[in-house]
Amino acid sequence: MSTTPDEATADPSLLCEQARRLAESGEPTEAARLFGRVLELGEGPHRARAALGLAVVLDDVGDVAGAREADWTAIGTQDPEYGPRAAYHLALLHERAGERDEAGRAWRIVVDFGNPGYLPPALLALAQLADDDGDFEAARDWWEQVIGTGHPQYAPVAAHDLGQRLLERGEPARAQRVLAGALRLIDRESSPYAYARLATCIGIAYLDQAIGAFDAVLDDEEAATDPDVGPLATELLARTLPLRGRAEEAREVWARGLARPGVAGQVRARLRREFAEPAGRGEEAGTSWWEPLVESAVADGSLPALTGEAFGALDHMYAVAALRLAQGPADAGDAYEALGQAAEVPGGYPWGGLLHESFTDRARRALGPDAPNVPDVPDPSGR
Known part of the structure; x- marks a missing residue:
């Protein structure tokens, strides 16, 4: 050179x-x-x-x-x-x-x-390497060292990562303490995203703590069968679990509550608290054929699927009838065929048979038990 x-x-x-x-x-x-x-x-x-x-x-x-x-x-x-x-x-x-x-x-x-100018990012990098290797204890030690520096940029990131792992390990109380401490290091005005990220994790930690508390109540048979405690804990736990992606567990919680002597009626009332009362049914209110389906869907967490099926059938039936109407006047044969197509639509759904039975019952009550030629609804399933 x-x-x-x-x-x-x-x-x-x-x-x-x-x-x-x-x-x-x-x-x-x-x-x-x-x-x-x-x-x-x-x-x-x-x-x-x-x-x-x-x-x-x-x-x-x-x-x-x-x-x-x-x-x-x-x-x-x-x-x-x-x-x-x-x-x-x-x-x-x-x-x-x-x-x-x-x-x-x-x-x-x-x-x-x-x-101190380079220590926090190095500690965080070592934590991430240990976490990638599945060594939680080592990663936790590095994360805690980062948090201990109090660095406004790196400490919240370490707290978030450690909090997430603690939540996954079923330690929501520890996660909440870690996250809350780090939240105090963030200036909400200058770092709104970092603040929101930690605050959301804190909310999840509280949610998991609530799940643990409700679950502990229901593990105590005496508390679970207490009319003032058991039904409420059942509803709160069953409605909270799906928020954490645990819908199957929620179904089991409802099932246990509905099977407990002494409180089953109150649990069912809480399960059905948002059900609509059938209009114009008088004393028959609460006995409509679809209510057990809705109740089961709520307990199973499948209500959106059932709603989609119902609206899908309604949309199909409406399309069949509206298309015939839009085509203008028709002879009796065409009209009868269009009505038949519309009536066949629900038969393809799991609840189609119940609708068929409901129609048959209504028709017989309207025409009398001995009425001849009671209209029937074709069942595409062949049943």
Whole structure:
């Protein structure tokens, strides 16, 4: 590497500054030459800065091996500022190459330097590596160290990740404490997304704590059969579980409540609290053929599917009838055929047979038990 007379006598700090300006102006090769010149001068207070600068510009021009060697040179100086920065840069190089173990060693070097400016992201990176490996205990230790730094950018991220894992492990109370502490580190005005992210996790933690509390009540048979406690706990637990994607468990909660002597009636009343009263049925209110279907759908968490079926059948039936109407006057045969097509539609649904039976019952009550030629609804299933 050639050296000009001016460079031979130049102050290393001036050479580093000149190299920095060259790198920023898009001349990495010339910048690398000047950083290398400083390193040729041997040990000195500017060696670490030059080595890190050389690592960065060599990385920019694609010389990854040279960049890594320069990073190690900077690390070897044990400089409290440029040493951890070089280790940070080295860790990113290894991560970019998919070299997880080497990246982990570099992150540990950053931690060993103890520079508070680079410590939080290094700790967080080590936590993420441990989490990827499925080592919760190690990851938790690193996350807790990040949180302990109180860093407004990295501590909330660590708290969120740790909180999520604690929730998955069934420790909502611990998750809530971790998340609430981190929430106090965030300025809601300047970091609304980070605040909302943590606040949402806190809400989930409270939700899981509530599920645990209701479940504990129902595990106590005396409490579960107490008319003032059991039905309420049953409803709250059954309606909360689906919010956490646990609809099957909610169905089992309703089933247990409906089978408990002494409180089954109150549980059923809570299950049906939002049911509409059939219009114009008088004393028959509450006995419509579809109500057991709706009740079962609520308990099973399949009410949207049942609603979709009902509206799908209605849409199909309406289309058949409306199309015939739009075509204008028709003879009796055409009208009869259109009515038959509309009446056949529900037969393809699980509840079609019940609708058929309801119609048959209504027709016989209207025409009398001995009425001849009671209209029948074709059943596509053949039953």
